[in-house]
Amino acid sequence: MTKSAEKPAIAVSRITRKFGDRKVLDDITLTVPRGELFGLLGPSGSGKTTLIKLITGIDLADAGQVELFGEPMPQLKMLQTFGYMAQSDALYQELTGKENMVFYGSLYGLSGKALASRIQSAAALVNLTEHLDKAVTAYSGGMKRRLSLAIALLHEPRLLVLDEPTVGIDPVLRQAIWNELRALAQQGVTIIVTTHVMDEAEKCDRLGLIRDGKLIALGTPEAIIEQAGVHTIEEAFIAFGSRKEAQA
Numbered sequence: 001m002t003k004s005a006e007k008p009a010i011a012v013s014r015i016t017r018k019f020g021d022r023k024v025l026d027d028i029t030l031t032v033p034r035g036e037l038f039g040l041l042g043p044s045g046s047g048k049t050t051l052i053k054l055i056t057g058i059d060l061a062d063a064g065q066v067e068l069f070g071e072p073m074p075q076l077k078m079l080q081t082f083g084y085m086a087q088s089d090a091l092y093q094e095l096t097g098k099e100n101m102v103f104y105g106s107l108y109g110l111s112g113k114a115l116a117s118r119i120q121s122a123a124a125l126v127n128l129t130e131h132l133d134k135a136v137t138a139y140s141g142g143m144k145r146r147l148s149l150a151i152a153l154l155h156e157p158r159l160l161v162l163d164e165p166t167v168g169i170d171p172v173l174r175q176a177i178w179n180e181l182r183a184l185a186q187q188g189v190t191i192i193v194t195t196h197v198m199d200e201a202e203k204c205d206r207l208g209l210i211r212d213g214k215l216i217a218l219g220t221p222e223a224i225i226e227q228a229g230v231h232t233i234e235e236a237f238i239a240f241g242s243r244k245e246a247q248a
C-alpha cells in the first residue's frame with residue numbers, strides 16, 4: 001500500500017479565506033475519511049460554497065491547506081479523482097442533455113461504448129433517460145440539476161463534491177437521489193454535500209455545521225443533537241450558533 005492510500009479522501013487544515021477584510025472562512029479544519037457521506041450544513045452566506053471551491057481547487061485559500069487522498073490541492077491531475085456539481089449548472093443550453101454528457105464525458109477521457117454505457121446509467125439514476133434528446137433550454141430547473149448530477153457521476157469518481165444537489169428537485173426524486181448517494185458511499189465513494197435542508201442533513205454519516213465562516217459543530221447527526229441537548233438538528237444548529245455568539 002502506498003502512503004497516500006492510507007490518507008483520508010479530504011483533509012482541510014486551518015483554512016482561512018478572506019474577501020477584502022472579511023473572513024468568509026475562518027480557520028476551518030476538517031477530515032473526511034474514505035467512503036463517508038459528509039454533509040456541510042449552514043445558512044445562506046455561511047461559507048459552504050467557498051469551502052467547496054477550495055476543496056476542488058477552483059479557489060485558493062489565504063491560509064491553510066487542502067489535500068485530497070493525500071495529494072495537495074490544487075493539482076490538475078486530481079481533476080480525474082472527483083466529480084463536482086456546482087451550485088449553478090454549467091451546461092450548454094443549446095445542446096441536448098446527451099450532447100452535454102458526451103462533451104463532459106470526453107473531457108474525462110471517456111469515449112465509444114464505455115461513454116455510451118456511462119451516459120445511460122447516469123441518466124437512469126437521475127430519471128432523465130426520456131429527456132436526453134431535448135435541448136437543455138427546454139429543461140426545468142430541477143432537470144438541469146439532475147443533468148449536472150449525472151455529469152458529476154459520469155467518470156465514476158471516487159469522490160463526489162456536491163453543492164446543493166437537490167435544490168429544485170421534487171421530494172420523490174430527492175429521496176431516490178439520497179438513496180443512491182448512500183449506495184455509492186457504501187461502495188466506497190466519498191461524498192461531501194452541502195445543504196440547508198435539515199432532513200437531508202440527518203441522512204449524512206457526519207455533519208459539519210457552519211456559520212459565519214466558522215465550523216461550529218462536527219459529528220454524527222445523533223452526537224450533535226445529543227451534545228446540544230436538543231431533539232433535532234435544526235434546534236442543535238440554533239443552540240450551537242447562540243453558544244458561539246455568547247463566546248464572541
Ligand SMILES: Nc1ncnc2c1ncn2[C@@H]1O[C@H](COP(=O)(O)OP(=O)(O)OP(=O)(O)O)[C@@H](O)[C@H]1O
Nearest residue numbers: 019024042043044045046047048049050051087196
Ligand atoms: N468572490 C467573492 N467576492 C466577495 N465575496 C464573496 C465572494 N464569494 C463569496 N463571497 C461572500 O462570502 C460569503 C459566503 O458565501 P458562500 O457562497 O460561500 O456561502 P454559502 O454558504 O454557500 O451560501 P448559499 O447557501 O447561499 O450558497 C457570502 O457573504 C458571500 O457574499
